[in-house]
Amino acid sequence: MNLVPIFFSAEHLLITATSLAVSLLASLHVLLHKRDTRAAIGWIGLIWLSPFVGTLVYVLLGINRIERKARALRRDRPAVNRMDAGEEDLSLLLETLGPERHHLSTLARLGERATGRRLMGGNRVEPLDGGDAAYRAMAQAIDEAKHSVTLLTYIFRFDAAGSPLADALARARHRGVSIRILIDSVGSVHEGKPIVEHLRGLGLPVALFIPTLRPDWIRYANLRNHRKVLVVDGRLGFTGGMNILDDFLDPGRDARGCGKNCRDLHFRIRGPIVKALQQAFADDWAFTTGELLDGPPWYADDLPIEGKTIARIVVDGPDLEADPLAAVLFGALVVARQRVTILTPYFIPDPPLSAALVSAALRGVEVDILLPRKNNHRLVQWAGFPLLEPLLEAGCRVWLTPPPFDHSKLMLVDDAFSFIGSANWDPRSLVLNFELNVECYDPTLACSLSRIAGARKAMAEPLTLDEVRGRSIVLKIRDNLARLFSPYL
CATH class of the missing domain: 3.30.870.10 (Endonuclease Chain A)
Structure with a gap:
């Protein structure tokens, strides 16, 4: 007669020991990587109350693969040196703010420590309210370009908004202007007619940020480049929240009735901060293509004082440790x-x-x-x-x-x-x-x-x-x- 109870069998002991080891390892991972106490307690509870199943759920859903994947993609890729951190000119900042707003200087210090970038004075920032104003100003800037144009956007559609900008870029290329265009790969197939092949047919250098095989109908894709930057001759910049599509045009602008008259804000920027915008584009371009954009024609040697706005760019993404x-x-x-x-x-x-x-x-x-x-x-x-x-x-x-x-x-x-x-x-x-x-x-x-x-x-x-x-x-x-x-x- 077998005197060893079934729950003391070798198989059961092996399963129990494995379960304990797996749960312990998963719990240690939670302790090391989950900053939120409530989330950590919840995951550890699930791991121990549901052996194997809880660990499997944590591995599938609890581990932040987005940050890890982004950092892995950035690793060993060329990077453009961002602007050196340095002491901001507090006297200029305090003078600009005025005595009643000196408390905002503490926010400026926070921004420097969070980004590693210094504030830059002497800028002029002009709001462009609506697509008609923004796209017209962008096309005009491209038509006046003499040396270089860099464009980064999430969505660039082949429609009444995108086509004129594509034509302006083609005209600039024919004048000998150096062009680089970077479009997010998911945004490039946003509903509507894609423009990538049209741009390439015009002989324009176009790259897609992190190409993916994900179907274009999945809107909630991760690791997308949502930035919007246009820099002309290293001297004039545009940024804001506006993609390039006719949703933001006035439908009454012409007989075709294009546009939905949706509202958005974009900004035309002149001054020293334009160099930082160009560096942000160059970093993403180097990451995507391996090509380093440095010196002429991409950067201007001297950017004059254009206005009184003190500014700093804040770039963020899942590849950064900080937020x-x-x-x-x-x-x-x-x-x-x-x-x-x-x-x-x-x-x-x-x-x-x-x-x-x-x-x-x-x-x-x-x-x-x-x-x-x-x-x-x-x-x-x-x-x-x-x-x-x-x-x-x-x-x-x-x-x-x-x-x-x-x-x-x-x-x-x-x-x-x-x-x-x-x-x-x-x-x-x-x-x-x-x-x-x-x-x-x-x-x-x-x-x-x-x-x-x-x-x-x-x-x-x-x-x-x-x-x-x-x-x-x-x-x-x-x-x-x-x-x-x-x-x-």
Whole structure:
């Protein structure tokens, strides 16, 4: 008779020992890589309560492969040296801000430490409100180019917006201007007619950022380059949130009725900060193609003083250890004393940013958040809705802008700080995508942008706390289910 109970069999002991070892290794990985305490406790609980299954789920869903993949892709690729960090000229910054806004100098220090880049004075930043103004200015700049044109964008469509820019680029090439065009590989097949083959047919050098075999109907792809940069002759730059497609054109501009009249903001930039924009493009181009763009014709020897805006670029992406974009957003909310205005099409702030918004409102800061009433990505809108209630309870004001869709991205603080660029207030921009924003310290620019935001707000309707609380249970369940997927939207 077998005197050894079945649960003491060699097979069972082997399975138990293996389970303990696997669970222990997985738990150690959680402890070393999960900064959020609640997430770490949840994963460790799942790992030990469901041996093997819990570990398998953690391996599939809990390990951040996005950062690891991005860093692996960047490894051993050419890189362009970014601008050396150095002491900012505090006296110039304080003079520009004025005595009543000296507190914003602490935000400037934070930005330098988060990005490793110094502020640069002497810039002129001009807002271009709408596609008609932006595309016209970009085409004119390309037509006046003498040495080089570099263009980086997420979406470049072959339509009434993209075709004139493609023609301008072709004319520049025929004049002997050096051209480089970088388009995100997913954005390049965005709904509508792709333009890549047309550009190549015109003899223009085009590269795709991280080509993927992912079907073009999958919108929520990771590791996408969402930056928008155009630099002409190393002296004139454009950046902001606007892709190149006719959605942002006035449909009444010609007999064809092209465009949807969607709103967006782009910016024309002159001054020393243009060199930093070119360096950002050159880094992405070197990563993608292996070609280094250095010296003439890509960089101008001397960039003159063009204006009074003190600026710094903030590049972010999953290949960086730090989170400079989130750091600047959070810091701006913390130092704000009077007012904060936020325009964004996609609003799913993480808990620290939500807490900072609540804290600002409770301190008496006027916090205005402008969102589209009808979003072009319904899941994103649903996921963000549950996050609005605590903000409204704290005193934040939420405004819903009417159609057509507003794709503008802008943050204003205390009538002196403007944060412009490609990033939205959602996990995709702050964690999954490669983004580029520009810090701007200039009361005159902030005043100009405040008028634009005020015009948007004048057309919008306030969202009240009663409206949010009074939504049906079906809508609340739908929105909170969507919120569970917010890290991937």
